[in-house]
Amino acid sequence: MLHIKIDVENSVDKSNCIKDVEKQFEKIVITGTEAERQAIELVENGKYLDSYSYIDRFGYKLPITELSTGCKTILCVLNTPNQWIDTIESGINAVSVLIYM
């Protein structure tokens, strides 16, 4: 279940909130679950290929690290249970995908 908190400054223990999504993303391994594939398709218009690469909207194979920070935020949420993830760097489109997935 997705838990959402608004106004993080006052409501979440900062020590338990991941703010740097780019750093956190380097610590997880995505395995191609349905939700992960959906995130890449909906945010990037791309396709999951494997744990280290994806196909971008132009059909090019790119390293998974080239995903947008917004997409990485979703993938971090999916793969880092029991920790708050700050969506500060996520665009409106990525946050919408996260909520409606």
Add this chain to the structure above:
Amino acid sequence: MIKIDKYLVKIEIDLSNGIYKFDGNSSTGKTRLYKELKKLRSFGENVLAYSYFDEQFGIKLEDLLKDNPNCQVLLIDRYDMMYGKYKKLLLDYSKHNIVIVDCKKSTTFTGHDGMCSINMTPDKITVLEM
């Protein structure tokens, strides 16, 4: 208008001097533009790009701007992670340069910041005023 079209990826930035924020979407090409501008800088082009990554590496934005008072464009990527720092610095710099900021929070620099959109294809990145 800034047009750099002699390299593999062409860059077109149709903005005037001032400070602009990108529209608030993910996966539009902002970080790609940051990386391309960094590369162009290394090729001798008069452009600047700065990100939270650079800040973490210890590169000081103040020094970068002081050493390059006039450039065609300055792009700030991941500004949300800088939590409002450098506002005055960027405002002052934008008086004589184009400054584009990736900032998804409702941070405002002037109260009426410009907005811009970015479009990318495999061989071209275009930034237009909204």
